Amino acid sequence: MLGTKEAYLSMGISEKTYEFGASVLEELKPRFEEIDRIAEINQLKVLGAMQKNQVSEACLLGTTGYGYNDLGRDTLEAVYADVFRAESALVRPQITCGTHALALALMSNLRPGDELLSPVGKPYDTLEEVIGIRPSKGSLAEYGVSYRQVDLLEDGSFDFEGIRKAICENTKLVTIQRSKGYQTRPTLSVDRIGQLISFVKSIKPDVICMVDNCYGEFVETIEPSDVGADMVVGSLIKNPGGGLAPIGGYIVGKKECVENAAYRLTSPGLGKEVGASLGILPQFYQGFFLAPTVTAGALKGAIFAANLYERLGFPVVPNGKESRHDIIQAVTFGTPEGVIAFCEGIQSAAPVDSHVTPEPWDMPGYDAKVIMAAGAFVSGSSIELSADGPIKEPYAVYFQGGLTWPHAKFGILKSLERLCEKGLVTL
Numbered sequence: 001m002l003g004t005k006e007a008y009l010s011m012g013i014s015e016k017t018y019e020f021g022a023s024v025l026e027e028l029k030p031r032f033e034e035i036d037r038i039a040e041i042n043q044l045k046v047l048g049a050m051q052k053n054q055v056s057e058a059c060l061l062g063t064t065g066y067g068y069n070d071l072g073r074d075t076l077e078a079v080y081a082d083v084f085r086a087e088s089a090l091v092r093p094q095i096t097c098g099t100h101a102l103a104l105a106l107m108s109n110l111r112p113g114d115e116l117l118s119p120v121g122k123p124y125d126t127l128e129e130v131i132g133i134r135p136s137k138g139s140l141a142e143y144g145v146s147y148r149q150v151d152l153l154e155d156g157s158f159d160f161e162g163i164r165k166a167i168c169e170n171t172k173l174v175t176i177q178r179s180k181g182y183q184t185r186p187t188l189s190v191d192r193i194g195q196l197i198s199f200v201k202s203i204k205p206d207v208i209c210m211v212d213n214c215y216g217e218f219v220e221t222i223e224p225s226d227v228g229a230d231m232v233v234g235s236l237i238k239n240p241g242g243g244l245a246p247i248g249g250y251i252v253g254k255k256e257c258v259e260n261a262a263y264r265l266t267s268p269g270l271g272k273e274v275g276a277s278l279g280i281l282p283q284f285y286q287g288f289f290l291a292p293t294v295t296a297g298a299l300k301g302a303i304f305a306a307n308l309y310e311r312l313g314f315p316v317v318p319n320g321k322e323s324r325h326d327i328i329q330a331v332t333f334g335t336p337e338g339v340i341a342f343c344e345g346i347q348s349a350a351p352v353d354s355h356v357t358p359e360p361w362d363m364p365g366y367d368a369k370v371i372m373a374a375g376a377f378v379s380g381s382s383i384e385l386s387a388d389g390p391i392k393e394p395y396a397v398y399f400q401g402g403l404t405w406p407h408a409k410f411g412i413l414k415s416l417e418r419l420c421e422k423g424l425v426t427l
């Protein structure tokens with residue numbers, strides 16, 4: 001029978017790489033224990049909501065056509081609402097991705113003449129076109145919704161004075177992005193999001209506070225809706241889908257906000273009453289059930305990568321010691337070869353398409369070539385082990401996911417092995 005080390009050696013990890021990884025892991029035990037503690041609490045939270053709402057075998061069946069009286073769909077939405085301690089939820093396969101969910105939440109709750117404010121700087125790339133920061137067909141700007149932005153201060157703190165000045169009579173909705181996305185600012189903790197919401201509401205109590213929760217679900221034991229967010233929005237091919245949801249997005253929050261979103265998703269007058277779930281509910285339920293532990297595995301992977309590459313002298317964001325509020329890890333290699341080798345290593349560790357070699361390509365919407373590593377069961381899923389890096393200064397990769405901790409660990413060791421093979425790192 002193979003021991004642990006022998007199992008890694010049989011999968012192409014050298015003894016040196018394995019031992020280096022093991023020495024890094026030695027110091028991470030207390031952090032991993034804390035992650036397991038959070039996963040335990042979140043697992044009970046999800047289970048409790050499923051039991052309270054009496055999820056039954058009948059809920060796993062789907063509807064077709066209009067989808068009237070879809071018990072499984074409506075019960076799943078009640079489960080989401082309870083987990084997020086929100087009044088209502090919209091959880092649908094008809095929401096095609098995270099950007100769509102965010103666009104839906106914004107477009108359904110804003111009217112011509114309203115202003116949208118981001119008090120945390122520039123939002124995620126794809127939202128620039130939704131808002132109309134980059135002119136785009138069908139953007140909020142085209143419908144007469146204006147946009148204002150207040151950047152974070154140099155040290156990453158909120159510019160409270162700037163935010164106070166930016167809130168005006170027309171400010172209807174404030175959008176707060178939890179994760180740093182592809183920026184270098186720190187990710188916001190739920191606690192900090194709560195402070196920001198309180199501040200905004202102290203100036204204008206009726207403003208709608210929306211949080212882009214992508215990559216943040218189940219990283220902490222509370223969610224933004226626990227600290228005053230009126231709407232919380234995310235993608236099911238990230239954390240809450242648990243790797244099983246093959247599509248989908250969610251919006252949870254105040255009843256009125258969620259209703260507005262439902263009327264926009266389907267039609268005025270129809271709202272949440274239509275929208276067949278087809279055959280997808282078992283994956284939505286089971287994925288949500290697994291999401292707390294899947295997220296924990298991905299977090300361990302991110303922390304392992306941060307500490308391993310930090311020890312080798314590469315800048316990492318967040319650093320090895322920092323507390324975590326999302327599952328994304330950035331590692332700066334400083335050279336194109338480093339970025340490429342890292343992605344090759346991640347790809348070669350995949351359960352699907354491990355035999356293909358990723359190459360930098362001209363992706364639409366980007367100003368430099370981008371290399372992506374993803375060998376996922378669900379195409380484009382970033383709760384599965386994945387990495388991407390633009391081939392430009394500072395030559396950083398963004399790495400996330402891992403459906404299980406052992407797989408995330410193996411992928412990171414594979415990336416290091418590849419960097420060693422190419423002579424970019426010497427252990």
Ligand SMILES: *Cc1c(COP(=O)(O)O)cnc(C)c1O
Pocket residue numbers: 097098099100124126177179180181212214215235
């Ligand atoms: C992924 C992501 C989005 C967009 O989600 P897609 O599913 O890729 O459209 C929006 N905001 C943040 C912070 C994200 O990480």
